[in-house]
Amino acid sequence: MTTPQQATPADGDAAFSALPSLPGERIWGFWSFTSVNVGLAIATWSFLTGGTVALFAGARTAIATGVIGGLIAVVLVSLASCIPSAKYGVEQFTGLRSVFGANGVRALVLVLFPLVAAGWNAILAVMCGRAMVNVINAVAGTGFDPNGGLVITMALLAIVAAWVVLVKGPVSIEWVNKIVAPLLAVMSVAMLALILVQHPWSELAAAPPLQPFGDPGLDWMIAIELGLGTGFSWWTIMGNLARLTTTQRVAFWPNLIGLFLASLVASLAGTFAALVLGNADPTVWMVPLGGALLGVLALLFVGFANLTSMVGQTYSGSLALLRVGGRPARRLPWPVLAALLFLPAAVVVFWPGALYDNYFKFIAWISLVLAPLCGVHFVDFFLLRRRTLCVRGLYEPDGVSRYSYWRGVNPFALVAVGAGALTYYLLLNPLTYESSSLFRWTSASVPAFLVAGVLHYAFTRLVVVPAGKGGYR
């Protein structure tokens, strides 16, 4: 492939990732995609997820609910996003033109990515800030507040550092797969080993959850919901990776090893640590678990790993914005575009505990949006289009493409997503975390997925197909 003239480090990648990939460019076989998957799955937020599960679940419940929630969500996400992208070699949001229309996808990306980036970057920056402050506290014997000015300053410094790295080029993404992910895997296994050596299984299994609702059935479903939400959170990025796999088998099964199993192990290390140390915050565990020297080194590493995660995910977001944002996005100088993506997080970190200490609510918001999106995506590809897309139609302008809708938007698909989100909200309110009586039997993500999928099917058959829109047959 000849390379385009590049104005920024992201320009070439954005151009390349927007094109359909050819067989010779599909670089990932089974084990290489498994390795990418494991590298993605074992991140510092896995510890935070595990710690959060410990608020509601003991060790045994955490294992069972982690398996149930994670497995269901990862299977649905892998089918909906990886299979179409692998089959046709197209990036996920290019493929979604067939569902939402060209302008519908544009609106989705322009709203979704900045909000998701703001949330994840704020959480990672605060974790980095707290890790650094805990290092200072451990070394200097000080007692800085986990929500104080020093944490805010450190979180802001982390955001600035991530921006500087991103402006210079996405070299840190290489670091994630080669150094950070393997070290985090070692850290997860070491944490598990340390905990199990110091606390036998019988003691661990008897450790009560930290802040349960007190209703075992409700706590059980909340823990499943956390697993579902974490699994659905992968929906935004997996299709773009799967387009580089050699077959649909290779695109699918490694997700169960990485996004499901590896992520579960790291998360359980977090849950067990939180249960025995009585605190859900991963930055509090390292010194008590590993001692002063190892603990400080682990905290420094957690801070570094968070920086690389911030750069990696903001880079993915910036590529998506460059692809769909048209000329206005491409005219923005690269440092300005990168800064705009980091800016919302820089505001949020002024309230360090708001998002970080309410991580379970953040996951609920993520799932409220992504579970219905995944449902619509799944039903459209597997049921309505019977696993067949026209690649040319995904690239033709609206009005010419068979995937044309009303002014480039399929409002019925968006309404179906909205109805799924409303279903989630009625079952589990992400603001207050109050749930309906049905929630303990159904969860919130699975009904949101189903309602959105069923409505999308009905709207398409009853309205969109008769109107001759969308290229359905």
Next chain:
Amino acid sequence: MNSDWYEAELSRRLAMIESPAHDDPAQADLPRADRILLAVGVVVVVVAMWLWGYPA
């Protein structure tokens, strides 16, 4: 992104993909055995975990 380069490259790729000689193993759907294994596996694992872990 250089628009001229992008349009030319896109045309080239679409022509290749639509060519009768185009052969991409990724076009083959997930085998039936995989789909059955997946469906059965998910149900078995979810039920087993529910029975093992649901608080008494």
